[in-house]
Amino acid sequence: xxxxxxxxxxxxxxxxxxxxxxxxxxxxxxxxxxxxxxxxxxxxxxxxxxxxxxxxxxxxxxxxxxxxxxxxxxxxxxxxxxxxxxxxxxxxxxxxxxxxxxxxxxxxxxxxxxxxxxxxxxxxxxxxxxxxxxxxxxxxxxxxxxxxxxxxxxxxxxxxxxxxxxxxxxxxxxxxxxxxxxxxxxxxxxxxxxxxxxxxxxxxxxxxxxxxxxxxxxxxxxxxxxxxxxxxxxxxxxxxxxxxxxxxxxxxxxxxxxxxxxxxxxxxxxxxxxxxxxxxxxxxxxxxxxxxxxxxxxxxxxxxxxxxxxxxxxxxxxxxxxxxxxxxxxxxxxxxxxxxxxxxxxxxxxxxxxxxxxxxxxxxxxxxxxxxxxxxxxxxxxxxxxxxxxxxxxxxxxxxxxxxxxxxxxxxxxxxxxxxxxx
Amino acid sequence: xxxxxxxxxxxxxxxxxxxxxxxxxxxxxxxxxxxxxxxxxxxxxxxxxxxxxxxxxxxxxxxxxxxxxxxxxxxxxxxxxxxxxxxxxxxxxxxxxxxxxxxxxxxxxxxxxxxxxxxxxxxxxxxxxxxxxxxxxxxxxxxxxxxxxxxxxxxxxxxxxxxxxxxxxxxxxxxxxxxxxxxxxxxxxxxxxxxxxxxxxxxxxxxxxxxxxxxxxxxxxxxxxxxxxxxxxxxxxxxxxxxxxxxxxxxxxxxxxxxxxxxxxxxxxxxxxxxxxxxxxxxxxxx
Numbered sequence: 205x206x207x208x209x210x211x212x213x214x215x216x217x218x219x220x221x222x223x224x225x226x227x228x229x230x231x232x233x234x235x236x237x238x239x240x241x242x243x244x245x246x247x248x249x250x251x252x253x254x255x256x257x258x259x260x261x262x263x264x265x266x267x268x269x270x271x272x273x274x275x276x277x278x279x280x281x282x283x284x285x286x287x288x289x290x291x292x293x294x295x296x297x298x299x300x301x302x303x304x305x306x307x308x309x310x311x312x313x314x315x316x317x318x319x320x321x322x323x324x325x326x327x328x329x330x331x332x333x334x335x336x337x338x339x340x341x342x343x344x345x346x347x348x349x350x351x352x353x354x355x356x357x358x359x360x361x362x363x364x365x366x367x368x369x370x371x372x373x374x375x376x377x378x379x380x381x382x383x384x385x386x387x388x389x390x391x392x393x394x395x396x397x398x399x400x401x402x403x404x405x406x407x408x409x410x411x412x413x414x415x416x417x418x419x420x421x422x423x424x425x426x427x428x429x430x431x432x433x434x435x436x437x438x439x440x441x442x443x444x445x446x447x448x449x450x451x452x453x454x455x456x457x458x459x460x461x462x463x464x465x466x467x468x469x470x471x472x473x474x475x476x477x478x479x480x481x482x483x484x485x486x487x488x489x490x491x492x493x494x495x496x497x498x499x500x501x502x503x504x505x506x507x508x509x510x511x512x513x514x515x516x517x518x519x520x521x522x523x524x525x526x527x528x529x530x531x532x533x534x535x536x537x538x539x540x541x542x543x544x545x546x547x548x549x550x551x552x553x554x555x556x557x558x559x560x561x562x563x564x565x566x567x568x569x570x571x572x573x574x575x576x577x578x579x580x581x582x583x584x585x586x587x588x589x590x591x592x593x594x595x596x597x598x599x600x601x602x603x604x605x606x607x608x609x610x611x612x613x614x615x616x617x618x619x620x621x622x623x624x625x626x627x
Numbered sequence: 628x629x630x631x632x633x634x635x636x637x638x639x640x641x642x643x644x645x646x647x648x649x650x651x652x653x654x655x656x657x658x659x660x661x662x663x664x665x666x667x668x669x670x671x672x673x674x675x676x677x678x679x680x681x682x683x684x685x686x687x688x689x690x691x692x693x694x695x696x697x698x699x700x701x702x703x704x705x706x707x708x709x710x711x712x713x714x715x716x717x718x719x720x721x722x723x724x725x726x727x728x729x730x731x732x733x734x735x736x737x738x739x740x741x742x743x744x745x746x747x748x749x750x751x752x753x754x755x756x757x758x759x760x761x762x763x764x765x766x767x768x769x770x771x772x773x774x775x776x777x778x779x780x781x782x783x784x785x786x787x788x789x790x791x792x793x794x795x796x797x798x799x800x801x802x803x804x805x806x807x808x809x810x811x812x813x814x815x816x817x818x819x820x821x822x823x824x825x826x827x828x829x830x831x832x833x834x835x836x837x838x839x840x841x842x843x844x845x846x847x848x849x850x851x852x853x854x855x856x857x858x859x860x861x862x863x864x865x866x867x868x869x870x871x872x873x874x875x876x877x878x879x880x881x882x883x884x885x886x887x888x889x890x891x892x893x894x895x896x897x898x899x900x901x902x903x904x905x906x907x908x909x910x911x912x913x914x
Contacts, residue, residue, distance in 0.1 A: 267778030274704075274775055277763035305894050307901040338761020338776060338783040345741040351758045352742070357876050358764050359740035360883060398898065406890040410883055417879040421734050421768040421872050424864065436879050 225384075236601050247590035254587025257580050258335065266338060269580040275568060276575035281336045283563035284556070285585055287415050289329030291439070291555055294447025296322025296372060297408035298484075304401040313470040314477055316379055316605045317458065318451050320596065323372040328592040330365045335584065357417045364411035371404035383603040412443040419562055427566035429508050429517040432499045435562070441492045445485040446555040449528075452478055452485075452548040462600050467607025475541060482536040482544040485551065489529035496521055513569065520561060524554025662731065662750025663795055664817035664849040665804060666824055667724055669861065670834055671811040674711055674722030681806030682709045682726075685791060697722045699862060705775045708788040709803060716856040723861050724803070724812070727752060727773045727788035728841060729849035734872035735765035735774055744774075744785070750817075750849050751790035759785055770845050770867050790849065817849060824853055846871025 261269045272279050299318040302308045334340050345351045346359055347366065353359045374396050381390035416439030419426060432438075459466055459474060466474075500506075508514050528550035535543030564575065600606060679691045689706050697713030702725075704710075709726035733752050736744045743759035746752050754774075761783055765774045777783035791801035799805070804814040813820060824839045840858050841848035844867050852858070859865045 263781055265777065265779045265781055265783060270778075272778060274702075274766070275772065277766035277776065301894075305898045305901070307898070307903075333762075336762075338763065339756075339759055340761070342741065342743075342758060342760040345758050345760060353738075353740040355737045355873065355880070356740040356764070357879065358738060358762065360880070362740055402891050402894045402898070405894060406887060409890060410886055413879070417876055418764070418767075420875040420879065421738055423872075423875060424770055424867060425767075433875070433878075 228384075232602050247593065250583060250590050251587050251594075254584050254590075257584055257587075261335070266336070269578060269584070271575055271578050271581070273575065275571060275573070276564075278336075278567075279564060279575055280577040280581045280585060281332055283560050285329045285332040285588060286336075287563050288556055288559040289325055289332075290412065290415060291443045291446040291559060292450040292552070293322045293325035293329070294408065294412060294443035295451040296375075296447070297405050297412075298444050298447050299451065300375065300401045301405055304398060305405070310473065310480060311477060313467070313473055314451065314455065316376065317455075317600070319372055319375045320379075320599060320605055321450075321454060322447075323369065323376055324592050324596055326365060326369050326372065328588050328595075330369070332585075332588050333365075357414055357420070361411050361414045361418065364407045364414065368404055368407040368411065371400045371407065374400035375404065379603045379605055408443075409440060413437065413440040415439055416562075422567065425568050426562060427508075427513055427569040428503065429505055429513055430558075430562045430566045432503050434495070434499050438492070438495060438499070441488065441495060442555060442558065445488045445492065445551055448481045448485050448488075449548040449551040449555075452481055452545065453552060456545050456548075458600070458606070462597075462606055465600055465606045470606055475539075478541065478544055479536045479539060482532045482547065485547070486529050486532035486536065489525055489532070489551070493521065493525055493529065496525075513566070516561070516565075520554060520557040524550055524557055528554065661816045661818045662729075662849055663790070664729075664750065664815065664820050664851060665790075665801065666813040666815075666820040666851045666853070668811050668813070668827065668853045669721055669723050670853065670855045671809050672711070672722045672724065673809045673811070674713060674720075675808065676711050677806045677808060678724055678803035678812065679707065679709055679711060681802040682788075683707070685794070685802035686789070703773065703775060703787070705777050705784075705786040708786065712862055714861045716860050719856065721854070721856060721861050723852075723854075725862070726803075726850070727790070728771050728845075729788075729790050730845055730872070731847040731849065732845075732871035732873050734768035734770060734845070737873040737876070738764045738768040740764070747792055749792075749795060751792035751795060752787075753789045753792050754785050754787065756784055761785075768872065770864070770872065817847075817851070820851055824851055827853060843869040845869070846874075 257269050266272055270279060270281075296319050299311060299315050302311045303315045334343065337343060346353060346362055374393065377393040378390050378397070381387075381393055413436035416435035419431070419435060420433065423431060455474070455478065509518070528547040531543055531547035531550065535541075535547055567575075674697045676691065676693075676695075676697070680693075682688070683690050686708060688708065691707060695701065697711045699712055699714055701710045701712050709724060712723050712725055714721045714723070729750060729752050733744070733746055736742075736746045736752055739745075739759075740762070741758040741760055743755045743757075744752060744765050745755065761776070763774075763776055765785065766772070766776060773787050775786045777786065791799070791803075794801060800814045804812040813823065815823075821839065821842060824842075828835045828837055828839075834855055835853055836855065836857055838854075838858065840852040840854070840863055841850055846869065852863070854861060857865075
């Protein structure tokens with residue numbers, strides 16, 4: 205039943221291996237901690253509600269649970285789940301660049317958890333795209349080749365999402381092989397990493413910018429403070445600090461919740477890693493601000509500053525890019541961890557603002573009736589995030605993600621300490 | 628870095644280039660430089676809405692409500708591909724038939740990743756439900772907000788005027804043109820209709836504003852309009868540039884093959900340059 209068995213060590217031991225494998229898998233499927241926790245109760249309720257809402261949505265159409273209209277075809281699910289979510293997942297390509305291309309060993313300890321996060325983010329948030337498709341059964345069309353819309357930016361983004369998910373899976377697969385104790389498979393997969401990383405970075409450059417390029421044709425609909433022909437470049441540059449800020453933010457939570465899974469190496473260098481990433485963020489944010497200033501001058505945006513939209517624009521760029529950039533620089537210089545974490549949180553808010561301003565808030569800014577998402581759209585978004593967290597937790601509690609030394613070609617013999625979090 | 632790694636990366640990239648290389652120029656240019664078109668002379672339109680009824684009958688749509696008066700609030704919908712809007716400009720009442728403009732280089736078709744929306748060789752922009760995945764990127768892209776989506780259906784369709792492409796292919800005129808009792812609609816080849824429109828402006832310079840809407844907007848459309856009053860007063864967007872929409876994404880798409888071919892070797896070189904002591908290490912970190 206498991207084709208994977210074919211890859212295991214020696215043929216004579218197959219049956220024996222199989223006999224060991226099935227109970228192992230069954231044991232691993234069981235929760236590893238208390239099941240009834242406030243977190244579990246809340247997220248389970250959200251996911252159940254999401255399941256009900258999605259049943260209604262697929263039975264009776266998108267209009268039943270969303271506020272989308274003929275005027276506003278893309279709402280929260282695209283603007284937040286996909287466009288913002290993918291920017292947040294940018295940490296994976298930046299980290300693999302630092303570790304496998306520049307070989308900065310310092311960051312090696314967090315590369316697995318970051319790639320896992322990136323992979324799951326794509327799986328769930330880009331997967332959320334399927335919920336938004338009116339005719340999802342045709343999603344295969346641009347892939348199998350009966351209708352290549354090669355002139356479409358969306359065609360490029362769709363292909364790159366798919367290829368990048370595969371590349372990320374290859375990047376993460378050694379951890380799976382270690383978990384299963386498949387040494388030979390682990391060796392083969394490890395050899396694929398460099399290729400997958402190089403391919404993945406290239407794909408990321410193109411689809412991070414491509415998500416912005418989608419809106420190039422909405423020229424007359426997006427507020428001039430956010431529309432420019434440079435959207436793709438701004439998206440690419442901001443995805444660098446969006447991704448790294450997410451790594452810092454998510455890391456600070458992960459290290460508390462999964463304390464028992466963190467290896468000695470990562471525990472010892474975690475602060476150094478955060479300060480290093482913070483410095484990179486500060487630098488990239490300065491570059492981003494410089495580019496935004498150029499665009500501001502080039503597009504002659506000054507007249508819009510005196511309007512309410514102008515204040516909103518300044519809040520985004522000064523309050524949630526310039527200020528966190530300064531906080532990052534100062535916090536890293538003085539080695540103040542709380543400051544850097546605050547900077548990360550603010551930078552993330554800035555990215556949410558920027559992506560939503562372009563895709564939802566500033567879209568059809570002149571229309572008398574504005575789009576506001578229904579509570580159901582928000583619940584489904586939360587449901588997608590909850591599902592991702594559950595899968596993330598399941599993997600981190602089982603596979604060598606936060607602790608590298610633990611699984612080198614072998615399944616760990618020491619069972620981990622009882623988890624604080626279940627499942 | 629081992630040679631087989633290098634080959635692997637190059638092979639993968641080449642594959643991706645072959646798959647993803649954009650060909651926007653071919654895809655966005657109409658195959659004929661003189662497509663079919665319709666000239667709407669709003670000074671002749673009497674607002675009888677016969678075109679709406681003919682459209683519904685020809686396309687199997689529900690019959691429009693006969694009691695509605697043309698007004699600015701009316702708009703095309705999933706069940707009405709064309710509507711007659713009405714405006715009061717000074718003492719004049721102007722009625723205007725609106726529908727898909729059938730751009731020469733349509734944003735919807737160039738943005739469609741499944742080619743469900745397509746510029747047919749003769750000019751009409753048509754929709755194919757067998758291909759469409761319902762992503763609604765066409766609605767986001769269309770400068771005239773034409774495509775309509777059935778939000779209340781589990782099997783939703785994109786609804787919009789198809790310029791009676793089947794009738795046109797048979798040599799017939801579109802249903803609305805045939806039904807117009809006031810000769811407000813004129814069907815023909817676009818170049819001829821532009822000549823006709825200019826002739827009307829030259830011979831009656833006081834009756835028309837000296838502009839043919841659709842001649843240059845967004846690179847030109849197959850529906851052309853004449854009016855006695857400025858177009859922005861009868862519901863037309865006059866802030867649209869004359870640039871064809873596909874051009875807005877052309878530069879980005881042209882950069883794609885460059886990035887796909889140039890970035891991997893650059894990364895390979897960088898990786899080799901930083902090799903040093905860690906030559907044999909693999910993903911796991913320690914040898």
